[in-house]
Amino acid sequence: MITADDVRRALRQVKDPEINLSVIDLGLVYDVQVDGEGIVDVTMTLTSPGCPSGPEIMADVDRVTRSLDGVTGVNVDLVWEPYWTPERIDPKVRAFLGY
Secondary structure (H helix, E strand, C coil): CCCHHHHHHHHCCCEECCCCEECCCCCCEEEEEECCCCEEEEEECCCCCCCCCHHHHHHHHHHHHHCCCCCCEEEEEECCCCCCCHHHCCHHHHHHHCC
């Protein structure tokens, strides 16, 4: 059976095309839930409400998640609370970027 950790690992391949960092490393994925029937709910945000790559990033999250064995459905929920800030970036990546 697919787990939330499996989904998070797969989502490392989804990158923000402007920053070239994964949505996981950027801290854009707030939550991943998998029900007993393989339906995955991904709660995520973007770096800003006006992010021009938002539709592409969300489509990639959906595509990558659907490609996993055991996934029967995907819901990507875009939220703005809590608002994303650079503090959400993985600490090692944040240090590399100089934040």
